[in-house]
Amino acid sequence: MKKKIVILGSTGSIGKTVLDVIKKDQKKFEITLLTANSNINKLLKQAKIFNVKNLIITNKTKYNYAKKKLIDKNVNIYNDFKSINKILKNKKIYYTMNAISGLIGLDPTLRIIKFTNKIAIANKESIICGWNLIKKKLDFYKTDFIPVDSEHFSIWSLINKHNIGNIERVFITASGGPFNKLDLKKFKFITRKKALTHPNWKMGRKITIDSATMMNKVFEVIEAKNIFNLQYNKISILVHPKSYVHAIVKFHNGLTKILIHDTNMTIPIFNSLYFNSQKKIKSKGLNIDLLNNLDFQGINFKKFPVTKIINTLxxxxxxxxxxxxxxxxxxxxxxxxxxxxxxxxxxxxxxxxxxxxxxxxxxxxxxxxxxxxxxxxxxxxxxxxxxx
The missing domain is CATH 1.10.1740.10 (RNA polymerase sigma factor, region 2, helix turn helix motif)
Known part of the structure; x- marks a missing residue:
């Protein structure tokens, strides 16, 4: 029997990566629902490739257009996340990925938890603003949660089966974005084009700007505090321009663990989907040159003043x-x-x-x-x- 899957926000970079992973093993999965806001051409193409029978398009104009454009009467198109109840009909599916960007992603997160055995969340805003609401539902419906951000997935992997009380400190790494080495005097000349050019990651426009200001690290500290029930004074940020090490955890027993993986989101997504299985993924070999020059740095607060917000939380x-x-x-x-x-x-x-x-x-x-x-x-x- 195929494992049923839902992807909330399938047309963004995370959603597309999930589909790329599934495509290589398509006989084992059935995609029950895909959602998008406005990129309906991409959504309809995905639905055709993966034979998806349920779509949610939250943009009203695009929804109306898609209803007229779609000839296949076997595909159901809905306009809001309230339809999740109707689509899933109180049946538990195997896996849900929430890859929606923005606070709008919180509502479908809360709605779908009761219907899924496992939920992977890449939506920062949900975890930052509504974690207490999410955690309550996760516990009530006994739904497993896996964080998908590379940093939080790495922390989650490192502390697996460890008591939180055994953790002395967690280090989240930051690439420093495109301006880590830029002279502070030149910051006033930064253009949109330059700010949208990340040296290591391919991401959406908004999160790329957050990386350039390092506001994304403020968010990730809040996420880590919520997800792992840590105090802020146990979480630190290390600038690591190579983006090879994604997290470091130091334990009270004297051990320190680091987690390394290729600079892409395929690996955390693959592992969230195939957690506890023997499934293999092709990845790059260990980069000894990078290991010999990890180049960790502290934060330059003059360049990235938003990181001071952490002290006000x-x-x-x-x-x-x-x-x-x-x-x-x-x-x-x-x-x-x-x-x-x-x-x-x-x-x-x-x-x-x-x-x-x-x-x-x-x-x-x-x-x-x-x-x-x-x-x-x-x-x-x-x-x-x-x-x-």
Missing amino acids: PIKQSLFETVIVTANDTLVDMFLKGKINFLDISKILLKIIKNKDFVKYKKIKPKNISQINQISDYVRFKIDSLSI
Whole structure:
């Protein structure tokens, strides 16, 4: 019997990588559902190749267009994530990948947990803003969770079967992005084109900008704290331009473990799909030259001032994380549209998180997704009205 799979956000880089992995072993899997926001041509092509009978297109205009374009009456097209109940009909599937970008990915995460035995989440915003809601459902429905970001998958692999109390420190590595070696005086001349050129990874536009500012590492620290139930003072960032080592874990017993894999997302995705199996994947051999020159560095806070945000984070999960995520999303979007310059992203973000209208949310724990979405809308409104 084929194993049933759902991919939320199948047209992005993570979703496409999952499909590439499955394509090599297609006889063992049946894709029950694919989703996209607006890239319907890619989605319909994927549905045809993998014989997918259920699609969700969240963009209303694109949904209407797809309904008219699709001749195959055996394919069901839906317009929102509420349809997950109807599609899966209270049956447990084998595996779900949430590769949706943005806070919009939290709703389908919460909806699909009850229907899947295993969920792999690449959606940072879900884990940052709504982890307490996700964890509650994971525990209730006994659904296994695997983080897919290379850093968190690496930490997860290294601490497997270890008690959290045995961990002395976790090190998350950062490439430093395209500007790690750029003279600080030249930062004011950074263009969108330069900021979108990552030296090691092929990613979406938004996360590439987050890598350039190193805001992505702030997010990854929050994710690690939530996923592994660690305190912030046990998590550190090491700049590692080669992106060969993805995480380091030091234990109280004196042992330190590092995890290395090729600089692509295929390996963590493959291992989330085939976890605890004997399935093999072709990968590069051990790079001795890289091992002899790992070149770890500390963070240059003058170049990457947003990393200071970590010191302002509340100990317990709160709505303040939603403030940070939304503010950063808004500013990155403004930069990509040419409304602000590169340095403004960090400058304005650091100003926003000190604003009394936002600081108060450090003491409020997320109760539900509606509350998180309301705060997100409020932050966008306030940023538009602030003199920044």
